[in-house]
Amino acid sequence: MTIVQYARCFNGIFVREMLRFLNQYGRFFSALVRPLVWLFIFAMGFRGILGVSIIPPYQTYIPYEVYITPGLIGMIQLFNGMQSSLSMVYDREMGSMRTLMVSPMPRWYLLTSKLLAAVLVSVVQVYVYLAIAWFWKIRPPALGPHLGYVALLPALILSGLMLGALGLLMSSVIKQLENFAGVMNFVIFPMFFASSALYPLYQMRRSSLELFWIATYNPFSRAVDLIRFALYGQINVEALLWVLGFLMLFLSLAIYGYDPSRGIIARRGGPGGPPG
Amino acid sequence: MDRALTATTTGSTTSAGVATGADIPALTVEGLSHSFGARQALDDVSFAIAAGSFTALLGPNGAGKTTLFSLVTRLYNNRVGSIRVFGFEVRRQPSEALARIGAIFQQRTLDLDLTVAENLHYHAALHGMGRRETNERIEIELGRAGLHDRLKDKVRSLSGGQMRRVEIAAALLHRPRLLLLDEPTVGVDIGSRRPILEHVHRLCREDGLGALWATHLIDEVNPGDDVVVLHQGRVLAHGDVDGVTRAAGTATIGEAFGKLTGIGRR
Numbered sequence: 001m002t003i004v005q006y007a008r009c010f011n012g013i014f015v016r017e018m019l020r021f022l023n024q025y026g027r028f029f030s031a032l033v034r035p036l037v038w039l040f041i042f043a044m045g046f047r048g049i050l051g052v053s054i055i056p057p058y059q060t061y062i063p064y065e066v067y068i069t070p071g072l073i074g075m076i077q078l079f080n081g082m083q084s085s086l087s088m089v090y091d092r093e094m095g096s097m098r099t100l101m102v103s104p105m106p107r108w109y110l111l112t113s114k115l116l117a118a119v120l121v122s123v124v125q126v127y128v129y130l131a132i133a134w135f136w137k138i139r140p141p142a143l144g145p146h147l148g149y150v151a152l153l154p155a156l157i158l159s160g161l162m163l164g165a166l167g168l169l170m171s172s173v174i175k176q177l178e179n180f181a182g183v184m185n186f187v188i189f190p191m192f193f194a195s196s197a198l199y200p201l202y203q204m205r206r207s208s209l210e211l212f213w214i215a216t217y218n219p220f221s222r223a224v225d226l227i228r229f230a231l232y233g234q235i236n237v238e239a240l241l242w243v244l245g246f247l248m249l250f251l252s253l254a255i256y257g258y259d260p261s262r263g264i265i266a267r268r269g270g271p272g273g274p275p276g
Numbered sequence: 277m278d279r280a281l282t283a284t285t286t287g288s289t290t291s292a293g294v295a296t297g298a299d300i301p302a303l304t305v306e307g308l309s310h311s312f313g314a315r316q317a318l319d320d321v322s323f324a325i326a327a328g329s330f331t332a333l334l335g336p337n338g339a340g341k342t343t344l345f346s347l348v349t350r351l352y353n354n355r356v357g358s359i360r361v362f363g364f365e366v367r368r369q370p371s372e373a374l375a376r377i378g379a380i381f382q383q384r385t386l387d388l389d390l391t392v393a394e395n396l397h398y399h400a401a402l403h404g405m406g407r408r409e410t411n412e413r414i415e416i417e418l419g420r421a422g423l424h425d426r427l428k429d430k431v432r433s434l435s436g437g438q439m440r441r442v443e444i445a446a447a448l449l450h451r452p453r454l455l456l457l458d459e460p461t462v463g464v465d466i467g468s469r470r471p472i473l474e475h476v477h478r479l480c481r482e483d484g485l486g487a488l489w490a491t492h493l494i495d496e497v498n499p500g501d502d503v504v505v506l507h508q509g510r511v512l513a514h515g516d517v518d519g520v521t522r523a524a525g526t527a528t529i530g531e532a533f534g535k536l537t538g539i540g541r542r
Contacts, residue, residue: 001371001404002404004404004406005403005404005405006404008401008404008405008406009401009402009403009404011401012397012398012400012401012402013398013401013402015394015397015398015401016387016390016394016398019390019394020387020389020390023389023390024389093383094383094384094385095381095382095383095384095385096384096385096386096387098349098351098379098381098383098385099385099398099399099402100402101349101350101351102349102350102374102377102379103374103402103403104370104371104372104374104375104403104404105371105402105404106371110402260350260351260352260353260370261352261353261355263352266352266353
């Protein structure tokens with residue numbers, strides 16, 4: 001296999017992911033409405049109650065909706081990561097995963113391509129969301145010297161990959177689609193709420209030290225921090241290293257999960273139900 | 277670039293594939309055993325299929341057909357025994373082996389919301405094929421499936437039999453030498469079954485493809501076919517239809533199947 005063939009393979013996977021996304025208007029719509037509801041309703045309600053003191057990267061007092069914008073960007077990516085993992089489980093039950101797996105390309109390459117393709121789709125969603133938020137005067141100092149919207153891109157790709165890899169890992173562990181609702185409750189909600197997405201962690205520390213530590217090492221908090229600083233044209237090195245570390249961990253476990261010799265599919269005899 | 281690609285995916289076998297491929301079996305399975313926990317799904321399975329031949333893998337549900345297909349297509353690896361595709365061991369040289377396989381699975385693998393063309397382009401891309409070559413191959417294979425006028429249609433608008441034919445066209449795009457079909461007529465109405473069966477027979481005859489067709493339906497076995505009878509993970513008989521029938525001491529392949537497996541016909 002040549003590099004050109006590898007590139008064609010990735011392109012094919014990306015085009016399919018994009019076509020599927022564009023074909024599902026409902027999915028696009030709900031992916032957009034969810035963070036907007038949080039922004040316009042939740043954030044407006046809380047803006048009077050929650051005061052955010054000046055913490056980096058902010059240099060002045062900021063309204064609450066500005067604070068939670070990176071958290072909601074993270075939310076788009078978290079849901080997208082889980083959504084693509086859901087579609088992996090679905091593909092496995094329906095058989096389209098088999099098409100991917102009989103490709104002569106190495107399996108790690110196929111899985112990574114699938115992951116990256118899904119992340120690029122989530123990046124499109126984020127920018128559409130930011131475009132809408134812009135009209136509500138939620139604007140990172142992008143048009144200043146920092147170009148936050150551009151600086152955001154690498155952060156989005158990294159955090160998206162990390163959250164997507166977590167979804168991929170989960171899809172290798174989940175046996176059937178029905179189990180997925182539970183995962184949403186036990187993974188998405190705790191990850192989202194026990195993070196720096198909705199409130200600065202110093203406020204959480206006052207209420208519960210345990211929760212503070214959990215939220216500090218929550219991979220989602222690290223992704224949100226990376227995004228938060230990137231929007232202001234800064235690199236949060238600590239968050240960056242954590243995100244990279246989690247990405248490596250989740251991705252290697254996911255590739256292990258799909259390994260034809262040792263993985264979970266091999267042991268269970270998948271895909272979808274008992275082998276005949 | 278396209279020329280180089282053709283060479284790597286199809287090896288030395290081109291239209292003259294019948295002659296060169298005939299020396300090496302399309303598929304060789306030797307001493308293959310596989311178990312999931314305590315359950316033995318395949319037990320010392322051995323058989324070979326020649327290029328240009330149609331082999332029916334006959335077995336009731338739960339015989340181990342799908343496990344065998346999963347191992348040959350490397351969804352997961354075998355631990356005991358060996359599987360070779362035109363001499364390439366699936367475990368050790370998966371890329372070489374998979375490039376020579378076209379597979380049609382029991383479950384539907386097409387995206388219903390995408391068009392026939394979009395689905396076919398996706399399949400071709402997974403094999404690293406370029407756009408021009410893909411378009412040429414689509415025209416040929418979809419034409420042979422009698423569906424060239426449906427290129428722009430959503431897959432959802434096709435009938436079950438048409439979807440199967442598109443899947444076969446997709447599996448043939450990269451010019452495989454071995455076609456694997458796992459119960460391809462499941463969910464297809466009776467009138468469309470024959471044409472699919474005949475289409476695959478024609479591919480064996482004209483293009484020298486080796487085909488392994490798994491089924492539990494006796495009437496999908498034709499007189500000239502080879503047969504592998506699989507039951508509870510073991511090969512009970514292997515040979516051409518006449519040979520298997522004669523060895524079982526019965527008049528028809530259906531009776532032979534019933535006698536060997538101890539189950540009534542169908």
